[in-house]
Amino acid sequence: MTRISVEHRTRYTYDPAVSVTYSEARMTPRSDAEQKVLESSLRIDPHPPAVEVHRDYWGTQVHTFDLHVPHAHLEVVATSVVEVSRREDDAEGSLDIEALASPEVVDRFSDYLPQTRLSEPGDEVRGAAAEILSGRTPAEATAGVFEWLREQMTYERGATGVHHSAEAAFAERRGVCQDLSHLGIGALRSLGIPARYVSGYIHPRPQAELGATVSGESHAWLEWWDGRWHSWDPTNHTPATDHHVIVGRGRDYADVTPFKGILAGSGSRAQLTAEVKVTRHA
Numbered sequence: 001m002t003r004i005s006v007e008h009r010t011r012y013t014y015d016p017a018v019s020v021t022y023s024e025a026r027m028t029p030r031s032d033a034e035q036k037v038l039e040s041s042l043r044i045d046p047h048p049p050a051v052e053v054h055r056d057y058w059g060t061q062v063h064t065f066d067l068h069v070p071h072a073h074l075e076v077v078a079t080s081v082v083e084v085s086r087r088e089d090d091a092e093g094s095l096d097i098e099a100l101a102s103p104e105v106v107d108r109f110s111d112y113l114p115q116t117r118l119s120e121p122g123d124e125v126r127g128a129a130a131e132i133l134s135g136r137t138p139a140e141a142t143a144g145v146f147e148w149l150r151e152q153m154t155y156e157r158g159a160t161g162v163h164h165s166a167e168a169a170f171a172e173r174r175g176v177c178q179d180l181s182h183l184g185i186g187a188l189r190s191l192g193i194p195a196r197y198v199s200g201y202i203h204p205r206p207q208a209e210l211g212a213t214v215s216g217e218s219h220a221w222l223e224w225w226d227g228r229w230h231s232w233d234p235t236n237h238t239p240a241t242d243h244h245v246i247v248g249r250g251r252d253y254a255d256v257t258p259f260k261g262i263l264a265g266s267g268s269r270a271q272l273t274a275e276v277k278v279t280r281h282a
Contacts, residue, residue, distance in 0.1 A: 001085040002242035003038075003282035006201050006216065008078045009275045010259050017072040018265035025063040025259050026056075027078035029200065029245050034087065040080040046071050058255055060248030076259060081281075082245050086231075089239040092139040093227025100138065100192050100226065109194035109225065111251060118252040119197075121186030122167035125149075129187040138193050138226035145187045146232060153180060155235055162253060177220040178253050180234040184222050185252070194225040196249050199256035202233075203243040203278045216278030218258060219244070243280075 008027050031037045044051065048065040056062050067074070099105065106113060115121075121129075132144040152173060159174035166186045169179035181197055188195040202219040221233040221240055231240035240246075248256035263270070 001083055001282065002203075002280060003081065003083050004201075004203055004243070004245060005081045005279045005281060006079065006245060007275075007277045008201070008218065008258070009075065009277075010077075011073060011075040011273045013073045013271045013273075014071070014263070014265065014268045015271070016265065016268055017070045018263045018268045019070050020066065020068050020264040021071070021074055021261055022066045022263075023064065023074070023076075023259065023261035024257075025076055025078065026060050026199070026248050026256055027076070027258050028061040028063070029080050029082050029247050030059065030061065032246070035082055035084040035246060038081040038083060040078070043075075043077040043079075045073075045075045058248060058250045060250070060256060080245075083282075084242045084245060086240060086242055086244075089230050092137060093225070093230075095138065095227040097133065097138055097141075097192065100194070105194075112194040112196045112225070113189055113192065115186060115189055116252045116254070118165050118254060119182050119186040119189060120165060120167055121183055121190060122170060125166070125170055125183065125187050126190045129190050133191050138191075138224075139230075141191060142188060142193065142224055142226075142230075142232075145191075146184060146234060146237070149180070149183055149187065149234065150237060153183065155180070162257075177217075177233075177235040181220045181222045182252060184232065184234050185224075188222075188224050196223050197252045197256065198223055198231070198240075198246055199248050199250075199253070199258065200244060200246040201276060201278060202236075202245070203280060206241075206243050206280075208280060210280055210282065213277050213279045216276040218274070218276055220253065223249070 169175035
């Protein structure tokens, strides 16, 4: 078990000031069988007159708010304390590829089998994944796909943007956690293996002393299903650990974008700064 606190600060500066903003924040971790949120809060500056909270279709907690007064900045600070205790991911599920193609499974996972614009991997990845699958179980094929993508892709900050598709990232052979996750998801979906995108945080220094606050990261990884769900972090080449904190799941990044909105202003330009700090307490 690991207890981690996370502070995620997002700040937009507008030049000139804007008159209206409408915003959605998906920055609060979720509680489930493997992690429990002990504390959470969201601070907004300027303070809006009202904040609505709901869970979206995917089960992610969403804060929505709007400001109707001129403002030159908008800052959102999400803080949380989470206990994480993940199980060992050392067993295969019970279904083979033929069973995954059954009408019951296809219907059950109709959200996580079709490709999206961001997950479509392109013909080269589809062909390589099909060759890897031949004669293998879903777990064996998945391991092979992840190893092949590891050989093909280089992690590089700034190489892509949030709207890059898996196919575009693969063409450049470079990308960040979002791209690597989209590629893995797209490759598995092309084989008929349900896969979903996971958004959250990661503590990058597991050996840091208790109580030490370090620069963390918003992070992305994936989960796939062969009778039960498994996790995989294609950036660090490992299943999710007690240092991974889940905020939301969806088909791709667009379903779990941490912060988004629209604004009204005369030619305003927005400058974004973001910072994540994490502290391990146990």
